[in-house]
Amino acid sequence: MKIEKILLLLMFIAFALYGCGGGGGGSAPTGTTGGTPTDTSIDFSLFPADYFTSYNVSADLTGNDNKGSTITGRITEQLQAQTTFMGAAALPVVAQTQFTASNGGFAAATVTSYFSTDASSRKFLGVSGDVVTASSSSTFVIPQTANIGDSGVMGTYTDNAGFVTSVTWRLEDGLNGNAKLVILNLTMNNAVVDNTLTSTYLIQPDGTRLSVEIVTLNVNVSLIVTLRGTY
Template structure:
């Protein structure tokens, strides 16, 4: 594939990462956390909607490969900017900075800025640094507390490039009291799925983030990367 096409493919990976990107590693032996175990998501949610301030989650060394056997690397940072005013609305602001690199190629970086209504915590708008804007047609968010085994909607979104996005969340068992908070999303152009992504945070028993796993599928190729929280 020409270099320009490879660049476009990597750029699409980091754009998708920025929309709902974050996830979690962890594994090894142990006992699965029982279904129904309560998990406090309040601190995570405060970061997710940008209500706190500063770089909250940093994953500087993501590594992995794709379904064609090619190596990938990258990084991801979640930055919460706190309360602000945007388009006359009182909102909280969150940025996700994602970088991806295919093999020894040129790294590509994308920043996605998301705004959430301060009064409800619901999504208001997200904007990528490539100029694509997503506006919710149905808005939802994760709860402040959930039980292992719970799941729900994250809403549907209309993109300024003509695409639509839908997303869900789920909380699965981890090991020895940990849990796995996953975000699954799909971007469609008409009825065609352009990309699909599953991002999974592994949370410790107190709801703290341990690491990151990301799986993105574009044009029939799946990229998997993982790394620990800094």
């Protein structure tokens, strides 16, 4: 895989890791093929319990692309002290990423995600980093909890190259008392789809992440990448 393609992957993952944490070691799927449907009345937390207080994790992802390369990566995320982003008070989470392809390609990047400080009306404000910087043109409150079947919009974000990304979320049945938090990023370039990214997290009611699957599609380079990990 060429370095440029891995850099594109890092840019996509910057949005994928908006606040759900990276995947842990291994390559387990994000759900089960059988089990008991989860009660739709259960409230599921959409963030880990310590995300806005003391979050500090390191995680591994493994997968492949449609060009025949195996990809391995590592992500370290840590909450930083309150700051400002685009003139607004914000809680920053710094994510350091490294990815290696089986044919020798390598890339690394640091991306900071910014969230509003009000826990009762939490919003994702945007990201800054050495691969991409994107700020919101519109944002919506991310609920603290949700039920299976719920969905919503996080916002629309414009990066430093003029690409516009809309981010939505939905909660699906994860079976056996769990749920799947699915985050879809759709990025447009001059009103034409450039890439999509779907992140699926298997979660428990308290927000604990059990596993993750990230699937990216970049139209211009015909690249599909699938990464999986367990916590």
